[in-house]
Amino acid sequence: MDLPQIVAHRADGGWMLEMDGLAPAYVRRLSEATERGRALMKAADVPGIDQGVQLKVDLGDELNRRVKASTQATVDAHRAQLQAAAELRRTASALKSQNMTGRDIAHILGVSPQRVSQLLAQPATGG
Template identity: 70%
Template sequence: MDLPRITARRSEGGWELEIAGLGPAYVKRLSDVSEHGRTLMQAAGVTGSEHGVQVKVDLGDELNERVRSATQATVDAHRAQLEAAAEMRRTTMSLRGHGMTGRDIAFILGISPQRVSQLLSSHQL
């Protein structure tokens, strides 16, 4: 089910809300958009508003792109961190498989012996 959409745009002193079938509405804080918009929609009998609303913030092309780019960079960084952690576990296991001690592995990888122990035990889970 598609929820009714509210588009919020910055205006002087707050946010202007564009709600299909209704005139413009205004809120001071962006955090109030969902509740205020939903209340207006329910009062106007907008179908689906009893289940919630979708809020789209429109900051204009330049800022929308910057937000999208920053959000994507965060997703990419998280993915890279997960991949790096998996590679660290595999490398730790490989070094152990070559007969190295936990202290040697820690020295080689530049991590603590405790971290080596965690990586080795997490691989066994």
């Protein structure tokens, strides 16, 4: 079962909330939207309200697209950072297997000797 949905649109310096079968409601801040919408739905005995609500912010096509793209870019950057860290661990491990010192590995990788110790203490998993 899908959660009841609140759709928030910018209006008059605040937010207009639309909910199926209910009159629109206005809130000043978006942070108030979920609580206000839930209270109105509960009063109207909307089915499924006890399971929670879903808030959807609709900023129009252009801003919705930009928000989605910037959020995805953040997710992609985090994924790339995790992959880079895994590769750094694998490389540090490979250098250590060549009997290099932690200080030499630090110099080669451009990190501190303490970071090399951390890298070598973590498993060099694939990925």
